[in-house]
Amino acid sequence: xxxxxxxxxxxxxxxxxxxxxxxxxxxxxxxxxxxxxxxxxxxxxxxxxxxxxxxxxxxxxxxxxxxxxxxxxxxxxxxxxxxxxxxxxxxxxxxxxxxxxxxxxxxxxxxxxxxxxxxxxxxxxxxxxxxxxxxxxxxxxxxxxxxxxxxxxxxxxxxxxxxxxxxxxxxxxxxxxxxxxxxxxxxxxxxxxxxxxxxxxxxxxxxxxxxxxxxxxxxxxxxxxxxxxxxxxxxxxxxxxxxxxxxxxxxxxxxxxxxxxxxxxxxxxxxxxxxxxxxxxxxxxxxxxxxxxxxxxxxxxxxxxxxxxxxxxxxxxxxxxxxxxxxxxxxxxxxxxxxxxxxxxxxxxxxxxxxxxxxxxxxxxxxxxxxxxxxxxxxxxxxxxxxxxxxxxxxxxxxxxxxxxxxxxxxxxxxxxxxxxxxxxxxxxxxxxxxxxxxxxxxxxxxxxxxxxxxxxxxxxxxxxxxxxxxxxxxxxxxxxxxxxxxxxxxxxxxxxxxxxxxxxxxxxxxxxxxxxxxxxxxxxxxxxxxxxxxxxxx
Numbered sequence: 001x002x003x004x005x006x007x008x009x010x011x012x013x014x015x016x017x018x019x020x021x022x023x024x025x026x027x028x029x030x031x032x033x034x035x036x037x038x039x040x041x042x043x044x045x046x047x048x049x050x051x052x053x054x055x056x057x058x059x060x061x062x063x064x065x066x067x068x069x070x071x072x073x074x075x076x077x078x079x080x081x082x083x084x085x086x087x088x089x090x091x092x093x094x095x096x097x098x099x100x101x102x103x104x105x106x107x108x109x110x111x112x113x114x115x116x117x118x119x120x121x122x123x124x125x126x127x128x129x130x131x132x133x134x135x136x137x138x139x140x141x142x143x144x145x146x147x148x149x150x151x152x153x154x155x156x157x158x159x160x161x162x163x164x165x166x167x168x169x170x171x172x173x174x175x176x177x178x179x180x181x182x183x184x185x186x187x188x189x190x191x192x193x194x195x196x197x198x199x200x201x202x203x204x205x206x207x208x209x210x211x212x213x214x215x216x217x218x219x220x221x222x223x224x225x226x227x228x229x230x231x232x233x234x235x236x237x238x239x240x241x242x243x244x245x246x247x248x249x250x251x252x253x254x255x256x257x258x259x260x261x262x263x264x265x266x267x268x269x270x271x272x273x274x275x276x277x278x279x280x281x282x283x284x285x286x287x288x289x290x291x292x293x294x295x296x297x298x299x300x301x302x303x304x305x306x307x308x309x310x311x312x313x314x315x316x317x318x319x320x321x322x323x324x325x326x327x328x329x330x331x332x333x334x335x336x337x338x339x340x341x342x343x344x345x346x347x348x349x350x351x352x353x354x355x356x357x358x359x360x361x362x363x364x365x366x367x368x369x370x371x372x373x374x375x376x377x378x379x380x381x382x383x384x385x386x387x388x389x390x391x392x393x394x395x396x397x398x399x400x401x402x403x404x405x406x407x408x409x410x411x412x413x414x415x416x417x418x419x420x421x422x423x424x425x426x427x428x429x430x431x432x433x434x435x436x437x438x439x440x441x442x443x444x445x446x447x448x449x450x451x452x453x454x455x456x457x458x459x460x461x462x463x464x465x466x467x468x469x470x471x472x473x474x475x476x477x478x479x480x481x482x483x484x485x486x487x488x489x490x491x492x493x494x495x496x497x498x499x500x501x502x503x504x505x506x507x508x509x510x511x512x513x514x515x516x517x518x519x520x521x522x523x524x525x526x527x528x529x530x531x532x533x534x535x536x537x538x539x
Contacts, residue, residue, distance in 0.1 A: 004016065004017055004495075004499065005506065006095075006491075006492060006495040006499075006505055006506060006507045007020055007095075007492060008020065008092060008093055008094055008095055008488065009096070010092050017316065017496075020093075020492075021316065021317065021320045021361070022320075023089075023092075023093065024093050024361070024485070024489060025320050025361050025364065027089055027093060027485070028361070028364040028365065028369070028485075029364055031086065031478075031482065032364055032366075032369070033047075033050040034050075034475060034478045034479055034482055035368050035369055035372045035479050035482055035486070036366055036368050036369065037368060038368070039396055039399070039400070040399050040400050040402070040403040041400065041403055042396060042397075042400040042472065043400045043401065043403070043404050043461075043465050043468065044400070044403055044404055044407050047471070047475065048468050048471035048475070051471060051474065051475060052080070052082070052083075054080040054083070055080060055083050055474075056471065056474065058076070058078070058079045058080065058083070059083075059474045059477070060470055060474065064384070064385070064386045064389060067389070067473070067474075067477050068381060068382050068383070068384055069382065070087065070477050070478075070480075070481060071090070071378035071381055071382070071477065071480040071481045071483075071484075072378060072382065073087060073088065073090075073091045074087070075087045075088075086478075086481070087481060090481040090482060090484070090485055093485045093488065094484035094485050094488045095484070095487075095488040095491060095492070095507060095509075095520065096509055097377055097378070097379065097484055097509055097513045097519065097520075098509060098513070099509050099510065099511060099512045099513070099519065100508055100509050100510070103128055103131075103132065103508060103509070103510050106128075106131045106132075106135075107127040107128045107131050108127050108130050108131050108134075108158065108162055108163075109127070110123065110126065110127055110158060110162075113186075113187075114154075114157060114158060114161065114187065117152065117154070117183075118154055120515075121515055121516055122154060124511060124512065124515050124516060125267060125268075125293075125511055125516050126154050126155050126158055126267075127158075128510050128511055129155055129265075129267055129291075129293070129510065129521075130155060130158040130159055130162070130163070132291065132508070132510060132521070132523075133145065133155075133159060133165075133263065133265050133291050134159065134163040134165065136263055136289050136291055136523060136525075137163075137165055137263050137289070140261065140263070140288055140289045140525050140527050141261055142261045142262060142263035142288060142289055143166060143260055143261055143262075144165075144166045144167070144168060144216065144219060144260055144261075144262045144263070145159055145165050145166065145167045145168070145262070145263050145264075145265055146168050146170060146212070146215075146262050146263070146264045146265065146287065147159075147167055147168070147169045147170065147265050147266070147267075148170045148200060148264060148265065148266040148269060148273065148277055148292075149170070149171065149172075149266055149267070149268075149269050149270070149273055150169030150170060150171045150176075150180060150195060151171060151176055151180070152176060152179055152180050152183060153169055153180035153181075153183055153184055153193065153195060155265070155267050156169045156180075156184075156193055156195075157183070157184055157187050157193060160187075160192040160193040161187050161188050161192075164192065165192065166192050166193075166219065167192060167193050167194070168194050168195075168196060168215060168216075168219050169193070169194065169195035169196065170195075170196055170198045170199075170200070170215075171195060171196070171197060171198075172197065172198070172199035173197075174197045177195045177196065177197045180195040181194075181195050194219065196215060198211060198215070200273065200276040200277060200280055201276065205279055205280065205283045208276075208280055208283070208284075209280070209283050209284045212280070212284050212286070212287075213284070213286070216260055216262065216286055260286050261286065261288040261289075262284075262286050262287045262288060262289075263287075263288065263289040263290070263291060264277060264280070264281055264287045264289070264290050264291070264292075265290075265291045265292065266291075266292040266293065266294075267293055268293055268294070268295040268518060269292055269293070269294050269295065270294075270295055270296040270299055271296050271297075271299030271300050271301070272299075272300055272301050272309065272310050273294075274292055274294040274494065275300075275309075275310035275311075275313055275494075277290070277292055278290070278292075278313070278494060278497060278498065281524070282498075282501055282503070287526075288525060288526050288527055289523075289524070289525045289526075289527075290522065290523065290524040290525070291521065291522070291523050292521065292522050293510065293511075293518060293519065293520065293521050293522075294490075294491075294494075294518065294520070294522075295374060295518040296374055297311070297370040297371075297373045297374045297487070297490050298367055298370040298371040298373075298374050300370065307362070308362065308370075311362055311365075311370070311490065311493065312361070312362050312493045313493055313494055313496075313497040314493050314494075314496030314497045314499075314500055315496075315500055316496050316500070317361055317362070317489075317492075317493045317496060318361075318362070320361040361489075365486060365489065369486050370486070370490070372479055372482065372483050372486055373483065373486035373487040373489075373490055374487070374518070375479075375483055375517075376480070376483070376517055377480075377483060377484065377513045377514075377517045378480050378481075378483070378484065379512075379513045379514035379517075380513075380514055380517070381477075381480045383514070389473050391426065392472075392473065392476065393469055393470075393472045393473050394426045394429075394432075395426050396472045396476075397465070397469050397472060398426060398429060398432045400465075401458060401461045401462055401465060402436060402458070404461045404465070405454070405457055405458055405461060408457070408461075409442075409457070411442045412442075413440045413441070413442060414440065414441045414442075419439075420435070420436060420439050420440055421435040421436060421439065422435070429459075429462055433455050433458050433459070436458075437451045437454055437455055442454070487520065491507060491520045491522070494522060495507065495522065498522075498524050503524050503525070503526060504524060504525065505522060505523065505524040506522075506523045506524075507520055507521070507522060507523075508520075508521040508523060509521075
């Protein structure tokens with residue numbers, strides 16, 4: 001089997017895919033206890049019991065700096081061998097998140113008037129993404145860019161104004177489409193930019209393909225129409241304006257559209273949007289190149305049976321099974337942190353005591369794995385101070401104590417306001433209790449139980465569980481180690497989806513992940529050429 005260069009470095013070799021899928025299946029089988037729980041149920045599910053005793057002992061002695069470096073691959077020779085192996089495997093099973101050198105050097109300078117409204121994060125993203133999209137369009141001779149989920153049009157405006165590319169923005173929110181068009185009118189070369197209210201539908205690919213073909217016809221028509229003095233807003237619909245030469249131009253536009261080469265792009269496409277784009281890219285002939293950064297993997301839709309509709313996407317990942325035999329993860333002496341060696345909770349589908357059965361790799365990930373894949377990366381964790389670690393411990397612990405209260409009392413807590421508490425309320429437990437009791441309503445308000453009873457209960461639970469607070473940041477550090485493993489799996493699954501359709505694909509770490517954590521960019525094309533690896537080369 002040929003080398004697949006979108007795999008982690010140690011697996012870029014003949015037969016590497018089989019080894020990768022087997023290794024990651026085994027790894028997630030062994031360590032799913034680290035992430036497969038709802039964070040507010042930390043105490044009710046006794047998550048700390050999963051942590052091997054020797055892991056806890058050495059990690060509680062680690063300094064803040066050492067804990068911060070753990071996801072970077074740091075460990076001490078004195079640490080348990082299985083903990084050292086865990087750290088190493090997390091690194092080996094992950095794609096590199098560090099921004100590629102060529103991408104870091106290649107970014108467009110955006111004029112001040114175009115920066116208006118952009119946050120520093122958005123500016124960083126647009127500057128790098130625009131440069132790579134323009135290079136891709138040059139390499140594959142694309143004459144139009146389809147910007148999916150275009151929002152307010154920041155990226156499209158840079159591409160049209162600075163690179164003179166024709167851009168059609170697709171936005172499902174009509175109000176954002178209007179705002180994008182209003183903003184575009186204030187920019188130079190606004191005639192190259194349009195925005196259409198349209199939602200890609202992966203479950204109706206034929207309909208989506210038809211809409212995109214009509215869109216490209218309309219854009220060809222619009223290009224013939226530039227300079228027209230009519231008062232119609234050309235970009236408001238998929239159709240263009242009407243006047244005496246409409247029929248002639250429409251026939252010419254239809255002919256032109258069939259010969260067009262479009263580049264489909266997306267900047268932080270949420271949930272099922274990236275899978276919809278991938279399927280559309282494979283379906284629509286005129287779309288010759290694909291450039292996309294994904295986000296919010298945990299927002300993928302699920303079917304009635306609870307399985308994700310679009311994860312996995314590839315046949316190879318879908319076919320990978322793991323044996324659910326013993327999901328225990330013990331230290332070398334066979335004991336957990338509390339000395340309990342047999343009574344562990346299950347991690348979703350069934351308990352550890354259940355009979356072994358075959359599970360797909362996707363079962364081992366689950367909603368909490370996808371949520372972790374979409375969280376902060378090790379780059380930001382690396383800069384955490386002792387005070388920030390302490391604050392994070394309090395936020396998790398206090399919310400988990402509230403969950404203990406609700407479960408013990410058998411009641412539901414309803415928010416009176418959009419947020420239960422402010423950030424300041426987590427400064428002390430006393431402040432948190434006062435804030436919670438004034439901003440939530442219990443489903444048992446008709447009982448004789450008073451707010452004072454609730455406060456006393458919360459303080460009782462605080463005293464009972466305070467000894468387990470140190471476990472929170474340790475398990476969080478282990479989660480940060482696994483974050484890149486899980487995000488890499490989702491990314492590789494999408495690469496395999498394209499590879500199985502004989503389409504080349506490359507993964508580029510396009511952003512500084514300390515600025516923009518979701519920085520894996522997929523680049524693909526249909527023209528039989530290798531993706532542009534060095535942005536400094538003329539494509």
